[in-house]
Amino acid sequence: MELLVALTIGVLTAVGIYLMLRQRSFPVILGLTFLSYAVNLFLFASGRLALNAAPIIGTTDTPTDPLPQALVLTAIVISFGMTAVILIMAIGGNLAAGHDRIDLGQDPRDDA
Template sequence: MELLVASTIGLLTSVGIYLMLRLRTFPVILGLTFLSYAVNIFIFAAGRLAVNQPPIIAKGATYADPLPQALVLTAIVISFGMTAVIVIMSLGGYLESGHDKVDMDGEP
């Protein structure tokens, strides 16, 4: 299970970085979203991956750490708000310039 989670984190990170290096605003926004998903899964996995374990302390049982779960929940809310702000900013840039290229030195 750890190999699957580590592979997923690596794949999401590589896709996010690849999309952030594109010259259009929509792939940059998607890249930031994928990168935030990778960080969220990494933080969630830091709280110990345990299958069929209670989320709270029980007698004689190991438990999942609730702190990474709370951090991921907070990060999801913040990333959703920041994604909305970035979309509005890119929409304003598109309406102002008529194209969505990130590189402003070249022709549209």
Template sequence: MEILFSVTVAVLVGTGIYLILRARTFPVVMGLMLLSYGVNLFLVAMGRLHSGLPAIIKEGVDYTDPLPQALVLTAIVIGFAMTSFITVLALRARGELGNDHVDGTKDREPGR
């Protein structure tokens, strides 16, 4: 289970970084989303993968650490706000510049 979880985190983070390095706005937005999903899964894994255990500490009972869960919930809200802001920013840049390049330059023909 841990191997599958770590491979999933690695694929999400790797794909997110690859898309962030693209020169168009939509892949950058998708890359930021995938990167945030990978980080959220990593934070959940830091709390150990347990199911059915209480988040309240009692003497002699195993428990699940509630801090990573709280961090992930906060990160989900921040990620949604960031994605919304970047999408609106990309749409405005597309409307004003007429293209969707990150650096604001138009497509160049090969060889020029």
């Protein structure tokens, strides 16, 4: 199962990076979302994998590490905030510039 999770993290990272290397804002945002998935999963995995060991006192004798879970929980919520901010920036850029390219310099109007 460890290999499975590791490969999943790898696939999510690769897709995230590939999308972030695109030229338009929307795929970049999706890429960032994928990268967040990968990073959150990786951080979570740093507590190692365990079955039926939720860190609820009294339900199990060998609870898993709760600390990465607490970190990832807030990270998930913060990622949402970040995604939302970038979305409004992308919208603003698209409305103001008339296109949603992320690189400057391709449109002569950008140099102004």
